[in-house]
Amino acid sequence: MTYYKKIFNDVEAKDIVSLYLLSGPESFIMEEMAGRIASAIVPDDLKAFNRTVAYGGEVDIGDFLTAASSFPFLSNYRVCILRELEKLRGSWKRLIEYCQSPAPTSIVILQYNPFDEWKARVRSPRDFPKLEAAVKTSGKVIAFERLRSEDLRLWVRQKAKRQGVELDADAAEALVRSVGESLFELQNEITKLSLLFEGRPVRVDDLAAVIGSYRLNAMFELIDHLEPGREADAIAILQRILRSGAERPAGIIYQLTRHFLALLKAKAGAGGYAAERSKRKAQQFTTGGLLVWLENLRRAELLLKTGALPEEPLLVGAFIHACKGELLEFPLMAS
Numbered sequence: 176m177t178y179y180k181k182i183f184n185d186v187e188a189k190d191i192v193s194l195y196l197l198s199g200p201e202s203f204i205m206e207e208m209a210g211r212i213a214s215a216i217v218p219d220d221l222k223a224f225n226r227t228v229a230y231g232g233e234v235d236i237g238d239f240l241t242a243a244s245s246f247p248f249l250s251n252y253r254v255c256i257l258r259e260l261e262k263l264r265g266s267w268k269r270l271i272e273y274c275q276s277p278a279p280t281s282i283v284i285l286q287y288n289p290f291d292e293w294k295a296r297v298r299s300p301r302d303f304p305k306l307e308a309a310v311k312t313s314g315k316v317i318a319f320e321r322l323r324s325e326d327l328r329l330w331v332r333q334k335a336k337r338q339g340v341e342l343d344a345d346a347a348e349a350l351v352r353s354v355g356e357s358l359f360e361l362q363n364e365i366t367k368l369s370l371l372f373e374g375r376p377v378r379v380d381d382l383a384a385v386i387g388s389y390r391l392n393a394m395f396e397l398i399d400h401l402e403p404g405r406e407a408d409a410i411a412i413l414q415r416i417l418r419s420g421a422e423r424p425a426g427i428i429y430q431l432t433r434h435f436l437a438l439l440k441a442k443a444g445a446g447g448y449a450a451e452r453s454k455r456k457a458q459q460f461t462t463g464g465l466l467v468w469l470e471n472l473r474r475a476e477l478l479l480k481t482g483a484l485p486e487e488p489l490l491v492g493a494f495i496h497a498c499k500g501e502l503l504e505f506p507l508m509a510s
Contacts, residue, residue: 182208182317183207183208183211186208186212187215187465188252189215189257191282192282192314193277193278193279193281193282193313193314194274194277194281194282194283194285194291194310194315195209195282195285195288195310195317196287196306196307196310196314196315197209197284197285197286197317197353198286198287198289198316198317198318199288199319199320199321200289200290200319200320201319201322202318202319202359203357203358203360203362203381203497204428205286205288205319209258209284212254212284213226213282213284215258216251216252216254216282217247217252217254221248221249223248223251223286224248224250224253225248225253226253226256227253227254227255227256228256228258229256229257229258230259230262231258231260231262233354234257236266237266240269240270240273242255243278243281243283244278245281250333252280252281252282253280253281253282254284255281255282255283256283256286256288257283257284258286260286260287261287261288261299262307263300267300267301267302268306270306271309285310286432287303288416293405295476301496302474303385317505320344322356322431326347327356328344330358331347331361332344332347334361334362335347335365335368338365338373339369339373339374340365340369340375341376342376342377343376343377346377346378346379349379349382349395350364350365350382350386350406351394352395353382353386353393355429356433364386367387368382378463387493393416393419393421393422394416394422394430397409397413397416397427398430398434400412400459401434402456410495413427413490413494414491417490417491423486423487424475424490425479425486428472428475428476428479428490431468432469432472435465435469435472438457438460439457439465439469441454441457442457442462442465463500467497467500468497471493471494471502475489475494477491
């Protein structure tokens with residue numbers, strides 16, 4: 176959080192350069208930064224004339240660079256934002272050339288996320304290192320990493336407070352546990368809370384009015400039962416979650432992967448708050464057993480991406496095999 180406070184403070188202090196590459200998996204804060212820069216540079220009443228927003232998958236890079244090279248209208252600067260740079264196909268050479276000598280009257284902001292929607296790292300475009308080097312010379316490259324567990328809960332409480340809602344620590348923990356770590360989704364839930372509880376403290380029991388008591392506790396109950404000797408109960412809870420629609424398979428895989436990674440770190444003696452919370456659970460598994468869980472979840476995630484198999488049976492199959500300490504083989508899954 177200290178890192179993000181500093182880079183936002185730089186914008187507030189008008190310490191702004193003509194070229195930015197915002198890079199990393201935390202798209203929500205990246206979007207906030209791009210918006211903050213744009214607002215600091217171009218007055219609201221001149222946005223329509225001096226602000227261009229394009230997307231990598233559909234942009235005509237020639238038109239974008241023409242806008243970036245044009246003089247602003249009744250303003251000192253214009254702002255040009257290119258989102259989803261990772262989806263840009265071709266045209267990298269012209270963009271790199273611009274970044275080597277950017278127009279002094281434009282603020283160009285490039286947003287690049289090296290991870291896909293499944294949070295898996297994707298291969299960087301061949302010309303990306305050249306672009307990054309050009310921006311480092313002529314402007315700023317700013318990294319946007321995901322918030323750590325403790326910072327995420329602090330972020331939730333601070334966002335809620337700005338919207339007139341006081342969340343205690345337990346409520347913030349329950350909100351993250353239920354919604355997940357997507358800041359976009361957490362912001363949506365916070366907005367709902369602000370409409371219902373503005374000016375009032377919100378505790379865990381209050382969250383059920385917005386999220387629903389079952390969804391609020393579903394993943395917590397599942398993870399609580401994930402230990403040797405309670406496999407049948409865990410499988411029954413998983414099937415109940417899927418039938419109710421409280422969580423989608425992709426979300427379950429993501430949260431289970433985080434859980435077992437935390438157990439593996441605790442097993443290896445890693446310190447920190449998350450490891451301390453996981454230590455009791457980790458002691459009930461062998462290292463090999465944890466690796467089987469993680470590998471089955473990885474394989475299930477890969478197959479979910481293809482869309483070739485029904486999501487729910489695939490997840491249940493991977494789950495049952497992991498409970499048995501077995502790897503789910505691809506030929507078996509395809510049959």
